[in-house]
Amino acid sequence: MALSKFKRRSRGRRSPLAAAVLIGVGLLMTGGIYAGASAAVAATDDTPAAQASVEEGEKLFQANCATCHGMDLQGREGVGPSLHGVGALAVEFQVSTGRMPMQMHGPQADQKPVQFTETQTRSMAEYVQSIAPGPDYPDEEILSGEGDVAHGGELFRINCAMCHNVAAAGGALTEGKFAPDIMDTSALNIYAAMVTGPQNMPVFSNMNLSEQDKQDIIANLIYQQEMTPVGGFTLGSLGPVSEGLFIWIFGIGGLIGIAVWITAKSN
Structure with missing residues (x-):
């Protein structure tokens, strides 16, 4: 009698991990529902109705x-x-x-x-x-990217490249400051930077660069952002410094390695 009672209790007893698994499943379901609801609310907040x-x-x-x-x-x-x-x-x-x-x-x-x-x-x-x-905020036409790309490139090299690099990859300035990479910057923020002069950037008023000039610069930068590099690895587009370092380490290093290998082989 006592033995059969013990067996019944053993069969009805849950695993010690069952409670933990149930709690975990519950938390995952609750988190999933909350995340979905939050995303739905965020999407609703950014609809045109939410002005x-x-x-x-x-x-x-x-x-x-x-x-x-x-x-x-x-x-x-x-x-x-x-x-x-x-x-x-x-x-x-x-x-x-x-x-x-x-x-x-x-x-x-x-x-x-x-x-x-x-x-x-x-x-x-x-x-x-x-x-x-x-x-x-400017007119949408200025941000359209439909300006004169060649003229915009010339203006960028004259007014911006000394800090942002010819390839718009950014560069170091003094006292821990730097000009940021603008290859992922939106047209609106490019225009805003020219007009407001954030951080260490000068303000380019219409006396310096007309609205058409700004539109051309934006068109040039959008063209660069969308252009596929045709010269292989860009190496960060940092110019001769990164290219020279690459050649020194891999080019000269490779030649030294081959020379050592040939010498060892002949011996």
Whole structure:
């Protein structure tokens, strides 16, 4: 009698891992449902129906930017500069590239993962534009990439290549600063950089480069971004430094290795 009772209990007893497996499955299902719902909400927020608004931009600015730039956009000494006069384009450039909000103070703000949707970025840009007007979004024609590519290339080499490299691959500056690679930069942010002069970049007003000149430069850069390299490995497009290093290590090194091998073989 006692033996049969023990057998029945043994057959009804669950494995010690069963509870852990059930909990894991439950967590995975809950996480999957939450992720799906979040993606659906995000997609809904960025639909045309979810238009940018100054009111929403003010809330976002106060929650994420006012600590450094002040509630009145006047900035705080030693913390963040004034935003008066920077306009919507400066906000678009800094926020849509992840440079702002800044993680830590340094020689310059670097790109990092973007924290806001396009609609939220546009809302903050419109809010700043309403309080402290400055450069605003351009006509779509300027960003179309349909300018004079050859003329844009000439203007880029004259005005931009000394910092960004002829191939737009970026380059080092002084005191830990650098000109970034712009081969993945959008047409809007290229225009915004020329107009607002972020970081160490000068401002190119219409007195320096006309709107048509800017359109041609953008057309040239879009052409470079879409062009397939015809010369083989680009080696970072850093010019003779990287090419010379490659030849020194692999070319000369290979010849030395072959010479040693031939000598060893003959001995």
